[in-house]
Amino acid sequence: MSGLRFVDVCAGAGGLALGLEQAGFEPVLLLDNKPVACDTLRLNRPRWNVLEMDLLDFVPDEHPQTYDVDLLSAGLPRVKSSATVARAETNEEERLLEAAVLLTYSIQPRAMIIENVPGLVDAEAFEPLRDFVRKELEHLGYRLHWFVLNAADFGVPQDRKQGVLVALKERYYGSFRPPVPTVDEHVSVGGALRRSMGARGWSGADAWAAQAIGVAPTLVGGSDNRGGADLGPTGTKAAWARMGVNGGALADEAPGPEVHRYPGLIKLTDAQAALVQSFPADWLFAGRKTARYRQIGHASPPPVGKALGTAVADALRG
Incomplete structure (x- = not known):
């Protein structure tokens, strides 16, 4: 066999x-x-x-x-x-x-x-x-x-x-x-996304990663009958907020040099959500942003x- x-x-x-x-x-x-x-x-x-x-x-x-x-x-x-x-x-x-x-x-x-x-x-x-x-x-x-x-x-x-x-x-x-x-130790959100967060030159990437020391809450793909993509229900959004992430929407690209996080929250891209699901970075998703995220969240x-x-x-x- x-x-x-x-x-x-x-x-x-x-x-x-x-x-x-x-x-x-x-x-x-x-x-x-x-x-x-x-x-x-x-x-x-x-x-x-x-x-x-x-x-x-x-x-x-x-x-x-x-x-x-x-x-x-x-x-x-x-x-x-x-x-x-x-x-x-x-x-x-x-x-x-x-x-x-x-x-x-x-x-x-x-x-x-x-x-x-x-x-x-x-x-x-x-x-x-x-x-x-x-x-x-x-x-x-x-x-x-x-x-x-x-x-x-x-x-x-x-x-x-x-x-x-x-x-x-x-x-x-x-x-x-x-x-x-x-x-032996869980991988933190910050550890998984630090490089991606800094890919466009955001100066706050290291500081953000240093405080995002826990694992993410469960990604939720949501229903095809619902509106745009978000990272989950109210409790999930609150957990993301404690890690400096706005769970109410997705970004089109990683933060750049112009971004000042505090007092606001950053948004994840669908590609970063895929990293949270541990897809390889070269795994591509068809469709527009919401369709891509829903595939990722349901996977x-x-x-x-x-x-x-x-x-x-x-x-x-x-």
């Missing part, structure tokens, strides 16, 4: 897929329903087989290269709490998660990764959904690991907790170990994908 192959659904801007690639997996198909996300994938990896389609419409029989892959991965839209669902007309996110699970009937991967909200792992509100997942996958001979990871433990300068399901066929289950932290940080991919690869290789 030298070359490990995977299918990635709801691939978005490619954060999870990029991490899996770094762990030694090769994609046979990546699926997403957003044209701009598919453009991003093709822009960075022209050789990848990218399919623009809604997961609910995807028929594996029409794509036989997906059969019998090593891994099916899904960085799905965040499922909602029961209180939120009660106010919604439909629960599209839950339907997508169920659809991803049901793909195992056709694709029959050796392993599956689903990444979502931390509450999916153990919150009472999600017990019916976990029960559905458990029954469907155990029926096909998988055994399940549920756990929570924090991206900050893998070198991402962000407090971003992710609920993870790793399901493996019985023969590989006992060899799997959830990823362990790869850093799974590549270092987390790499850690998960490495753990699954180790189990599959015994």
